[in-house]
Amino acid sequence: MPANLPPEYIEAELRFRAAKSPEEKLAILRELMALVPKHKGTEKLRVELKRKWTKLQEEIQQQQKKQKGSRGLAYDHIEREGAGQITLVGLPNCGKSSLLAAVTNAKPDIAEYPFSTFRPTVGMMPFEDVQLQLIDLPPLSEFTEPWVYSLIRQCDLVALLLDLSSETPGDDLFAALGWLEKARIRLVSHQSRELEGPGTVKRALIVGTKSDLPNAAQHLQELCSLVDSQFRVIAVSTLSAEGLGDLGRALFEGLNVVRVYTKKPGQPIKKDLPYVLPAGSTVTDVARAIHKDLAQSFAYARVWGSSEFPGQRVERNYIVHDGDLLEFHE
Ligand SMILES: Nc1nc2c(ncn2[C@@H]2O[C@H](COP(=O)(O)OP(=O)(O)OP(=O)(O)O)[C@@H](O)[C@H]2O)c(=O)[nH]1
Ligand SMILES: [Mg+2]
Structure with missing residues (x-):
């Protein structure tokens, strides 16, 4: 038909x-x-x-x-939460996902074989009265996708993980730094004040992982003498939990922030949830964080903590310290 x-x-x-x-x-x-x-x-x-x-x-x-x-449309940005955003960065199989699983409620994929992580996983790590936002990433290698580097560029602190059971901790360090350098990311000490380019300059600290395994102590020594106080180095094990207790403080200090508490005049001295501000912030910055009008309207503040005596009256440009309690007066 x-x-x-x-x-x-x-x-x-x-x-x-x-x-x-x-x-x-x-x-x-x-x-x-x-x-x-x-x-x-x-x-x-x-x-x-x-x-x-x-x-x-x-x-x-x-x-x-x-x-x-x-x-990587979906992964180019992760909204910052808590006191700061920290990326877990390292070569394949160094223990990034295991660390995230050990210190947060997140459930990332963990495997004996390398390249088990192929998307970011976020977890919140409690430290005293704040939360630190950790991001587990795929490893650094020739296969690393550009979005991984985008997330590293945006974070507040890099935790560079190095496997302490590796026979070549120094080579691993240079390999990791090399991949980052190729993406125009340079790591500096968590205390560094010089964050100008070229490229992106990121504060970092080194986390030696798998400290429970044979020769880890010796490799840690090698690593420490190699970085020669250029980076802070902490050793951890997700198996024995060694170092995990100190990790929160180290990461928090690496963020270079201060926690400031406030109270109204006449109220008892009590610390509620803190405002988190960059280190070096002034009393006026704290007022602005509370409300922009307050930054204009307050005459002076009283400080409990870093001041010479409790409740001392301070000027608008007084630099606050971690743990300070402030009281604003109009
Ligand atoms: N003994 C010991 N093994 C560990 C420790 N942390 C991780 N591992 C093991 O190391 C292997 C790799 O762990 P992962 O957490 O998946 O490593 P990763 O860095 O996320 O790996 P990729 O995502 O593939 O880059 C797994 O077999 C873990 O069980 C540790 O502290 N001690
Ligand atoms: Mg992983």
Whole structure:
């Protein structure tokens, strides 16, 4: 039986053949499917169009998946929460995900084999009265996707993890720094005040992992003499829990922030949840964090903590310290 196709169909068919992108082809295919007359003579043709339709849809889906992977649209930014954002960075299998799982409630994938992490996982680590935001990342290697470096550039502190059971701790350190350098990221001491480029300069500290394994102590020594106080080095084990108790303070200190508490005049001296501000902030900065009008309107503040005597009256540009309690007077 002849198909008896209308001239519009022939015309659309020609456009279909000339179309380049799968999206364009799919749009014309829709037209073709609507134009083809529905009778016995076109049955084979309609099956063929349906087959093409399915194939094109699969092709488009795969293309979208690939683009998402390579551009990492979903992972380019992670909203900062808590007292600061810390990325867990290191070579494959060094124990990043294990550390996240040990100190937060997050459940990242952990495996004996390398390259087990392929997306970021966020966890909140409690430290005294604040929370530190940790981000577990895929490892540094030739396969590292650009979004990993984007997240490192945005964080407040890098925790560079190095496997203390590795026979070559020094080489590992230089390999990790080398990958970062290629992405124009340079790590400096957590105390460094010089954060000007070229590229991105990030404060960092080194976390030696798997300290329970043989030769870890010796490798830790090697590493410490190599970095020669350029970076603070802490040793931890998620197996024995060694060092995990001190990790919170080390990371908090690495963030270079201060916790400041406030109370209203006449209220008893009591520390509620703190405001977290960059180290070096003044009393006026604290007032601004509370409310922008207060920054304008207050006359002076009283400080309990870093001041010479409790409740001392201080000026607007007084620099606050971690743990200070402030009382604002209009
Ligand atoms: N003995 C010991 N093994 C550990 C410790 N931490 C991690 N491991 C082991 O090291 C292996 C790798 O751990 P992961 O946490 O998956 O390492 P990772 O750095 O996240 O690995 P990638 O995501 O693949 O880069 C696993 O077999 C862990 O059980 C530790 O403190 N002690
Ligand atoms: Mg991992």
